[in-house]
Amino acid sequence: MDDLELMKSQEAQNIAKKLTEQYQLSKVVEMIKDNKIYFDHDKIKYRVRLLNSKEKDEYYEAISKKHSQLLKDENVLSEKMIIKKYREKGLIDINDLDEEIKKINANINEYRMKLGEELSGNANKEICEKYKSKIQELFVESYGIEIRKQNILFTSFEEQLRNFGTKYLAYLSVEKENPESEKEEYIKAFKTLDDFLVQEEELVGKIILYSKAIQSANN
Amino acid sequence: MQIINPFSCVRKLAKQDDSQITFSASKELNGVKLFLNEHDLSKLQRIYINYLYFYYNLQQDIQLKEVNKKVLEDEIYEDAYSYYKSKVDKSKKKQNTGSTIRLTSKEE
Numbered sequence: 266m267d268d269l270e271l272m273k274s275q276e277a278q279n280i281a282k283k284l285t286e287q288y289q290l291s292k293v294v295e296m297i298k299d300n301k302i303y304f305d306h307d308k309i310k311y312r313v314r315l316l317n318s319k320e321k322d323e324y325y326e327a328i329s330k331k332h333s334q335l336l337k338d339e340n341v342l343s344e345k346m347i348i349k350k351y352r353e354k355g356l357i358d359i360n361d362l363d364e365e366i367k368k369i370n371a372n373i374n375e376y377r378m379k380l381g382e383e384l385s386g387n388a389n390k391e392i393c394e395k396y397k398s399k400i401q402e403l404f405v406e407s408y409g410i411e412i413r414k415q416n417i418l419f420t421s422f423e424e425q426l427r428n429f430g431t432k433y434l435a436y437l438s439v440e441k442e443n444p445e446s447e448k449e450e451y452i453k454a455f456k457t458l459d460d461f462l463v464q465e466e467e468l469v470g471k472i473i474l475y476s477k478a479i480q481s482a483n484n
Numbered sequence: 485m486q487i488i489n490p491f492s493c494v495r496k497l498a499k500q501d502d503s504q505i506t507f508s509a510s511k512e513l514n515g516v517k518l519f520l521n522e523h524d525l526s527k528l529q530r531i532y533i534n535y536l537y538f539y540y541n542l543q544q545d546i547q548l549k550e551v552n553k554k555v556l557e558d559e560i561y562e563d564a565y566s567y568y569k570s571k572v573d574k575s576k577k578k579q580n581t582g583s584t585i586r587l588t589s590k591e592e
Contacts, residue, residue, distance in 0.1 A: 286496070290493055290497050290500070292490075293488065293490050293493040294497065296528060297490075297528055297529050297532050298519060298520055299520040299521055300519070300521045300525060301526075315524055315526065377563065378564075378567070378568050380564035381564045381565040381566075381567060381568020381569065384551050384552055384554065384555045384564065384565045384568075385550060385565070387552075388552035388555075390554075393554070396564070400564070401560065467487065471487050474487060475490070477527070478490045479526040480526075
C-alpha cells in the first residue's frame with residue numbers, strides 16, 4: 266500500500282468512526298429524552314421502564330426468597346469464607362489484591378494531580394502525554410487485578426444474589442408492544458423470569474443493560 | 485447489530501455544544517426542558533445531568549483561564565484536572581477556615 270492509499274484508508278476509517286459515534290449519540294439522545302428506553306428486536310418493539318410500586322414489592326419479595334434459598338445451600342460460600350479458604354490453602358490472598366488496587370489508585374491520583382497542575386499551567390504536550398500514558402498503564406494494571414478478584418468471587422453468595430437481582434429487575438422492567446391493540450399499548454414482555462432468560466443472548470443482554478441504565482438505588 | 489452502551493456515550497453527549505446550550509437555556513428559561521419527564525429521573529438522566537455540570541464548570545474554568553483549553557482533548561485530561569481542582573479547592577477552603585479560627589481566637 267503506498268502513502269496515498271494509506272492516507273485514504275485512514276481517512277475512510279476516521280469517517281466511519283465518526284459516523285458510528287454520531288449514530289450512537291443519536292441513539293443515546295433517544296434514551297435520555299424520557300425515563301423509558303424503546304428499542305426493536307426481531308421486528309418486536311420493546312420498552313424498558315422504571316418499576317411501579319407493585320413491581321418493586323415483587324422485586325424485593327423475589328430477592329428475599331433467593332436470599333433464603335442461597336443461605337440454605339451449603340455449597341454457596343460468602344465472600345469472606347472464600348477469601349479465608351484461598352488463604353488457608355496458600356493460594357491467592359484476596360486482601361493482598363485489594364491492597365494492590367488501593368496502591369495503584371493512590372498512584373493514579375498522584376499522576377492526576379501532576380497532570381491537572383500541568384494543564385493549569387504550561388500544558389506542555391509531551392509532559393501531558395507522559396502522565397496520560399502512566400495513568401492508562403495503571404488503569405490496565407488495576408483492571409487486571411479486579412478481573413482476577415472477580416473470577417475468584419463470582420460464585421460467592423453476594424455475587425449470586427447481585428446477579429439474580431440484576432436479572433429479575435430487567436425481567437420486571439421490560440414490556441413489548443401489544444400486537445393485538447390498535448393504539449400504542451405495552452404489555453408484559455415475558456411471563457416468568459425463566460421465559461426471559463431463555464431468549465436470545467443478545468436480547469437478554471440488551472434488556473439487562475438498558476434496565477441498569479434506567480433503574481438506580483433511589484428508584 | 486452492535487449493542488450501544490449508553491453509559492459510555494452519555495458523557496460524549498453532555499460535552500457537545502448543543503447539549504451545553506440547551507443546559508444553559510434550561511437553567512435560565514422556564515420553558516426549556518431537558519427531558520420529557522419532570523420527575524422520576526432515570527439513572528442515565530442523572531448521570532447525564534452530572535456530566536452537563538462537569539463540562540459547564542470546565543468551560544467556565546477555560547474562560548477564566550484557570551486551565552488550558554487542551555484539557556478538552558482527552559477524557560483522562562478532563563478527569564485529572566477535575567481531580568486536581570477539587571483537591572486545590574479543598575485545601576484553599578481548609579486554609580480559609582483555619583485563618584478564620586485563628587482570627588477569632590486573636591480577638592478574644
